Amino acid sequence: MVKNLTKALVSHTHDLMFNMVHNRCLIYNVCWEDPRIDRQVLDLNGESNIVVLTSAGCNTLDYLLDSPAAIHAVDVNPRQNALLHLKLALIERDCFDDLFAMFGLGSHERFREIYFSLRKRLPPYTRNFWDDKIQYFDRAGKKQSFYYHGTSGAIAWILTRYLLSFGTKSHFIFDLLDAQTLDEQKEIYQKIEPILWHKFSSWLVKQPMTLAMLGVPRPQIRLIKEQYKGGILAYVSNKLKHVWTEVLIRDNYFWRVYLMGSYTRDCCPNYLKEENFEILHSNIDRVYTYNSTISDFLKNNPGSYSHFVLLDHQDWLAWHHPEALQEEWRLIFENSRPGSKILMRSASNDVCFIPEAVRSSLRFFPDLTEALHRQDRVGTYGSLHLAEVL
Numbered sequence: 001m002v003k004n005l006t007k008a009l010v011s012h013t014h015d016l017m018f019n020m021v022h023n024r025c026l027i028y029n030v031c032w033e034d035p036r037i038d039r040q041v042l043d044l045n046g047e048s049n050i051v052v053l054t055s056a057g058c059n060t061l062d063y064l065l066d067s068p069a070a071i072h073a074v075d076v077n078p079r080q081n082a083l084l085h086l087k088l089a090l091i092e093r094d095c096f097d098d099l100f101a102m103f104g105l106g107s108h109e110r111f112r113e114i115y116f117s118l119r120k121r122l123p124p125y126t127r128n129f130w131d132d133k134i135q136y137f138d139r140a141g142k143k144q145s146f147y148y149h150g151t152s153g154a155i156a157w158i159l160t161r162y163l164l165s166f167g168t169k170s171h172f173i174f175d176l177l178d179a180q181t182l183d184e185q186k187e188i189y190q191k192i193e194p195i196l197w198h199k200f201s202s203w204l205v206k207q208p209m210t211l212a213m214l215g216v217p218r219p220q221i222r223l224i225k226e227q228y229k230g231g232i233l234a235y236v237s238n239k240l241k242h243v244w245t246e247v248l249i250r251d252n253y254f255w256r257v258y259l260m261g262s263y264t265r266d267c268c269p270n271y272l273k274e275e276n277f278e279i280l281h282s283n284i285d286r287v288y289t290y291n292s293t294i295s296d297f298l299k300n301n302p303g304s305y306s307h308f309v310l311l312d313h314q315d316w317l318a319w320h321h322p323e324a325l326q327e328e329w330r331l332i333f334e335n336s337r338p339g340s341k342i343l344m345r346s347a348s349n350d351v352c353f354i355p356e357a358v359r360s361s362l363r364f365f366p367d368l369t370e371a372l373h374r375q376d377r378v379g380t381y382g383s384l385h386l387a388e389v390l
């Protein structure tokens, strides 16, 4: 009885913490999903009418390079859309070097001047956010990079400071980022592993507050604990080992930015490559943003959408809000057409998060997605799913 009460109290506290963080903070400062994989399976073209969860907006900009008819970036957290708007305004302002300094290097010597030169282009709610937070880009600040701000950035900052505290040994991390072959990566990883999972980091990655700050809600933690022998720590360490030793790291900008605080011109998202700037600039007015849930977006903007990129958010609903998940699928079917594509990731190893009745109205491509999933540069998900509406 006491044990059950304690368990319920711990769960309740975790939910409270998660909601508090998500209702007040910018969580994702980078999109934590690999758009190279997405674009291989989505087949975007000039007719595509895409619905995507915004997160940090990087992948919206990646899809924009395929010149779709429209991208509808939807997020319940308005701070995530504020981030996308800052990127859009910088692209619209038409100076690649300033865009690269702000979002490639994560800081700019003249960040305030740049901000005030584009502030009028931002919707009012995003101005309120950035008026308060633009110092995230202060090169002279303590963290020196935007990428160590926001809640996931704060965790990256703590973990990288911890790794750097190992003195000369921490250089293995930089050697890893410079490795050119998988054999080199494997050799270096063996040296890194013992410092990676020391007492402090092993403790930190399991803490409910850390997971809330990284945007991992309790339903996802439960999925991992149920499906993965060894729980969160085994899940994270196995995933990390795979992505750092089995997937080439030289263009893995996801891990580089958190380990270094910045990208390089060669190792960065596509929206930060100079050769893509012109096309982004000319497609900028094809992006629309909405501060709402996917369901509310579909209720208020009925249409025939060709693509839905749902990230891993259905994990969030599957256990906590099954009725909201049912409603979301009903609205997806009402607002799609036969052949519309739906892309999802999950902490789970399979499609168990999708209601059974829904699965029979979809066609899946497990051979394609399982092979691509193994090459994903983020590497922290349990599975990738592409579905087509029948």
Ligand SMILES: C[S@@+](CC[C@H](N)C(=O)[O-])C[C@H]1O[C@@H](n2cnc3c(N)ncnc32)[C@H](O)[C@@H]1O
Residues within 6 Å of the ligand: 027, 028, 030, 031, 032, 033, 053, 054, 055, 056, 074, 075, 076, 077, 080, 215, 292, 293, 294, 295, 311, 312, 313, 316
């Ligand atoms: C699902 S999270 C996961 C992060 C993700 N894997 C990534 O690439 O960054 C992405 C975003 O979805 C938003 N979100 C979660 N549930 C949502 C919903 N039902 N409707 C709209 N946005 C949602 C969160 O606010 C968050 O910014």
